[in-house]
Amino acid sequence: MEVVLTQEEVNNYMSLLNQSQREFIEENIKQKKKSKWLEVLAKSKGIMINATMSLEEIESKIADWILIDVKDGGYMKRPFKCDCGARLRYQYILKNSKTKETRKLGVNCLEKHISLSPQIIKDVKKGIYHIDLERDEILTKFYHRDFYTRKIPKGFEVPDLFAKQLALELPLTDLQIHKLDRLLDEYESKRRYEKRMEMERLKRKKAIESLNEEQSAYFQQLNESDKTELVQLLIKEGQTEQEELDEIDVIKDDEILKHIELELPLLQRQKQVIDSAKRSQLIKYATEELTLESILERHLETLQAVRHKQEQIPRGLRKDWVTIQELVRSLKNGEDFNYARFKLLLSNLIIPLRIKKDKFL
Numbered sequence: 001m002e003v004v005l006t007q008e009e010v011n012n013y014m015s016l017l018n019q020s021q022r023e024f025i026e027e028n029i030k031q032k033k034k035s036k037w038l039e040v041l042a043k044s045k046g047i048m049i050n051a052t053m054s055l056e057e058i059e060s061k062i063a064d065w066i067l068i069d070v071k072d073g074g075y076m077k078r079p080f081k082c083d084c085g086a087r088l089r090y091q092y093i094l095k096n097s098k099t100k101e102t103r104k105l106g107v108n109c110l111e112k113h114i115s116l117s118p119q120i121i122k123d124v125k126k127g128i129y130h131i132d133l134e135r136d137e138i139l140t141k142f143y144h145r146d147f148y149t150r151k152i153p154k155g156f157e158v159p160d161l162f163a164k165q166l167a168l169e170l171p172l173t174d175l176q177i178h179k180l181d182r183l184l185d186e187y188e189s190k191r192r193y194e195k196r197m198e199m200e201r202l203k204r205k206k207a208i209e210s211l212n213e214e215q216s217a218y219f220q221q222l223n224e225s226d227k228t229e230l231v232q233l234l235i236k237e238g239q240t241e242q243e244e245l246d247e248i249d250v251i252k253d254d255e256i257l258k259h260i261e262l263e264l265p266l267l268q269r270q271k272q273v274i275d276s277a278k279r280s281q282l283i284k285y286a287t288e289e290l291t292l293e294s295i296l297e298r299h300l301e302t303l304q305a306v307r308h309k310q311e312q313i314p315r316g317l318r319k320d321w322v323t324i325q326e327l328v329r330s331l332k333n334g335e336d337f338n339y340a341r342f343k344l345l346l347s348n349l350i351i352p353l354r355i356k357k358d359k360f361l
């Protein structure tokens with residue numbers, strides 16, 4: 001928002017402020033002009049300044065003419081005098097930090113009297129113009145009751161200058177709003193993060209507390225990374241189903257067996273061991289030659305269960321049961337055996353009999 005006010009408007013708007021508001025704006029503007037002057041001078045002399053340096057520190061480094069104040073006599077008015085006698089609207093009051101000499105000059109005499117280059121003077125004027133714009137923006141916003149409304153959370157430290165301005169019920173400039181918004185965003189996202197971390201911590205604590213004595217003793221002797229993983233699994237356990245571990249007979253890993261015995265969720269690496277055991281089992285089954293022995297090894301329990309309930313086989317499926325038995329017989333006689341058909345018929349048959357599928361079906 002860029003507003004340029006005439007001196008009359010500035011005066012009018014200023015008169016709407018109470019005394020502390022007016023003093024704040026005047027003092028703030030003066031300080032800013034002074035530091036702008038120092039900034040330009042320091043730059044021209046190749047002196048590095050940073051945000052942590054006080055004005056006094058910078059002044060002592062520069063050892064030259066320092067701007068004390070810029071007086072503005074008002075639009076169409078020339079109440080001030082230059083050291084050369086000319087009448088002025090703007091009067092620059094300068095002090096030499098070495099000789100302590102003071103000068104009151106118009107902008108045209110700056111160059112002549114204190115040997116500053118035209119470029120420096122141009123930069124100073126430009127900087128000062130921008131500072132006046134800031135003042136004008138605050139005044140215009142004040143006139144339009146355009147205040148900063150975002151809620152400031154407890155615990156957030158408002159930067160000094162903004163805090164003063166807000167406490168005095170003065171508006172912020174767009175640039176200030178942008179900066180404050182960014183600081184608040186950072187603060188709030190940090191707070192959200194901390195809250196999330198705290199919730200995570202509580203969940204972990206709860207998960208550990210939910211272990212029984214035996215589980216807890218086992219947990220305590222795990223290394224840190226296993227502990228972390230296990231706790232994460234315990235937190236998530238509500239959503240994951242306990243894995244079917246029919247293949248457990250092929251797993252000889254003591255640690256996995258311990259986890260299963262204690263009914264603790266399996267760690268990633270343990271799952272990998274089980275998966276690879278499952279895979280090699282499957283490969284073994286797929287490549288194994290089918291014999292009566294291997295078929296019985298796989299399906300004997302299911303076949304026995306069907307036999308046990310054969311009176312309950314629905315009429316329409318009785319033929320299939322006969323076929324299944326014929327298929328087994330043909331295998332026994334060394335004839336061709338249609339395993340796919342055998343499995344299909346058996347799978348269909350066990351549904352009405354409420355027999356659990358074996359893992360090979």
Ligand SMILES: [Zn+2]
Binds near residue numbers: 085086105106108109
């Ligand atoms: Zn002059």
